[in-house]
Amino acid sequence: MNRKYFQNNSKPIYKMSEEKREYHRDYYDKHKDKYRKYSKDRQAKARLIPGVREKMRISSLKSQHSARRSVIDHYGGKCSCCGESHYEFLAIDHINGGGTRLRREKIESSRLYYEIRRKAFPDTYRVLCHNCNSSLGSYGYCPHKFSKDGEWLS
Ligand SMILES: [Zn+2]
Numbered sequence: 601m602n603r604k605y606f607q608n609n610s611k612p613i614y615k616m617s618e619e620k621r622e623y624h625r626d627y628y629d630k631h632k633d634k635y636r637k638y639s640k641d642r643q644a645k646a647r648l649i650p651g652v653r654e655k656m657r658i659s660s661l662k663s664q665h666s667a668r669r670s671v672i673d674h675y676g677g678k679c680s681c682c683g684e685s686h687y688e689f690l691a692i693d694h695i696n697g698g699g700t701r702l703r704r705e706k707i708e709s710s711r712l713y714y715e716i717r718r719k720a721f722p723d724t725y726r727v728l729c730h731n732c733n734s735s736l737g738s739y740g741y742c743p744h745k746f747s748k749d750g751e752w753l754s
Pocket residue numbers: 679680681682683684728729730731732733
């Protein structure tokens with residue numbers, strides 16, 4: 601990297617003095633248990649409030665669904681084999697470098713959707729419905745469109 605460019609563009613970085621850092625570290629070490637207990641207690645208390653648990657569950661489910669929807673929309677919103685377009689039936693499929701479909705990664709977890717969104721939608725994914733997905737997963741082909749050799753039937 602060009603040194604001059606780097607210098608001109610670097611922002612002043614706040615540097616804590618070694619003493620201060622040492623102080624903070626000590627302080628945290630001494631009160632570690634207190635900190636841990638505090639956050640544990642807070643969580644336990646929150647769970648006791650009627651409805652909070654359910655609210656937590658629903659809000660995490662909602663955010664999962666919206667992540668899922670945005671990802672599925674991005675990849676066309678329908679099964680790339682049979683055209684099924686009900687979100688409930690759709691899943692994201694990882695295209696493993698083409699061919700060898702039997703060894704495809706079969707992932708269907710909420711984490712995947714967040715991950716794909718974070719990575720700005722890489723083009724190694726496509727949408728498949730659960731039918732086509734499971735046929736491809738178990739047999740290596742889908743009677744709708746993919747032949748046994750993994751080629752598209754027309
Ligand atoms: Zn399908």
